[in-house]
Amino acid sequence: MRKPETIERLYLDFDGFFASVEQQCDKRLRDRPIGVVPFAGTDRTAVIACSKEAKARGVKNIMKIQDAKKICPDLILVPQKPELYRRAHNALLCEIETIISIDAAKSIDELTCILDDSGRRDPELLSSRIKSHIRQMIGPYITCSIGFAANRHLAKMACKAGKDATKRTGNYGNGLAIWHPHELTDHLFQVQLEDVPAVGRNMAKRLYKHNIYTTEALYNLQPKHMRRIWNSVTGERLWYALHGYDIQAQPQKRGMFGHGRVLPPEARTIHGAYEISRLLLTKAARRLRRENYYADGLSLWLSIRDGSSFHNMRLATVNDDQATLTALRQLWDKVIKEYPRGLTIFRVSVTLYDLSPANARQIDLLNNDDTTRQKWEKASTAIDDLNSRYSKTIVSLGEWKPPAGGHVGGKISYVRIPSPEDFW
Known part of the structure; x- marks a missing residue:
């Protein structure tokens, strides 16, 4: 190296x-x-x-x-x-x-x-x-x-x-x-342990248990020792990075497509949160199709007054709006059953996970790749093409009414740069 x-x-x-x-x-x-x-x-x-x-x-x-x-x-x-x-x-x-x-x-x-x-x-x-x-x-x-x-x-x-x-x-x-x-160590040893990328607060607590409290102590470990502490090759790669070796970033594998949003006060009911989650999932499914993936799972996460609520379900390796939105409705039915008197929801997130590339799609042997699903896929593709032509959402399954502040699916996180399509 x-x-x-x-x-x-x-x-x-x-x-x-x-x-x-x-x-x-x-x-x-x-x-x-x-x-x-x-x-x-x-x-x-x-x-x-x-x-x-x-x-x-x-x-x-x-x-x-x-x-x-x-x-x-x-x-x-x-x-x-x-x-x-x-x-x-x-x-x-x-x-x-x-x-x-x-x-x-x-x-x-x-x-x-x-x-x-x-x-x-x-x-x-x-x-x-x-x-x-x-x-x-x-x-x-x-x-x-x-x-x-x-x-x-x-x-x-x-x-x-x-x-x-x-x-x-x-x-x-x-x-x-x-x-x-x-002069690397002169600078490096002045950095707080928690400020080292790939350490952070949680990993620092693990390092404390190994009597490692400073960046200098971390630097003086052996690469295999760091690998054992991290329980992965990440620790060993960090050792080489801290010692000035030319470490290249590992290619990242796509693991999920999702969107989340803090809810405006008027949308913090089950009905209001459901309507926004429906728009968020539609945007996530569009990204799924643009990058040629199918999903085998859907999750719904809610931030509520007493903590959080999480539900997920398996999908039949799909990427069309009808299948994903139908699954979302079933997850919300579970929420309604769990909270029959309603609840206050502060944030909602939807995630499509367990991805399969379109050219490697495999469905369950007992789940026929029926003509109805194929029609819905073609319908979703046609909707995508029409929206792309006009650079905005002019056709969607169900009403398209973004909440106050907009930004349905177009919110910028610090780790993902949205494409223009995310704002349609």
Whole structure:
């Protein structure tokens, strides 16, 4: 396995991405504390992103709105605009590509690049060129932090360290950290154990049980020992990454298609949550078909006042709307039976799982691939084609009435970049 002798990777993380995009696009929000929220009109959800001005006042991401308002009374709440963030993401990548080729977009606000000779020789100049170009071509309110190191994993850690350092000095939006291999441990050992990617809070608790409390102690383990602690090859791969080896990300296998949504107050009944879950599942089934998969299972998860409620059921290896929506109705019938007096539902998620590629579809020997199912598949394909032609949902099974705030299936998570079709 190759161990680079110099920096070879760049990792870039946009600062407060959703909030900074809002400020760049709306002059009224600039230089003011803002919090991006799921939808307007309620204080019962959380701030999903906040501006640097809000962070300076103590507001944090995923903080309850009521708590955020207590410490920052003049906080401006801005409903999320996922389609705007997707377009901003694409525009930023296009501009960065004029400076350096992007190896991979790791999320909506993070990307990684492989350095060429000039980038390895002068990373400060490369960082300055990228930030200057974004400022000139996009605007000054979208800033980024950049980390350089021998591999992607270390570059990501360097990026976060640079971001944290600029926050402490009040120079927000100018993060830069360069971890040359010959001085790696000087930087690495200053990182908290919980902040190491692939560790996190839960794994840190397991490491504590092995008397490992610092990143230095983790670094000094043997690779096989780390493999035993993780109970998988992930631990051994992390050892090599922390020691500066050229570790490539493993190809990810598609495991599920799903969507979730925080419910507006008027939709927190069984009927309201069902209607939104129906739209979410329709979007998930469309993605299933676009990527040529079938599903063998469906799950429904509800966040309720006393915890959560979970139901799932097997499917007959299907991908059409009629089959998935029929199964969803059966799951909701179980919910009604379990809660005959009704309940308050705060969030709903639907997931299609146990996937099979379309070219490897296998159904139960006792389940005939009947003509009715084939007709429904053709109907779903025809609906997809028609919606694609007009770039919006004009045909659907059942009423198509998105809830307040919209974003049915188009919500941006930090780990998946939605396609334009997700917003139809």
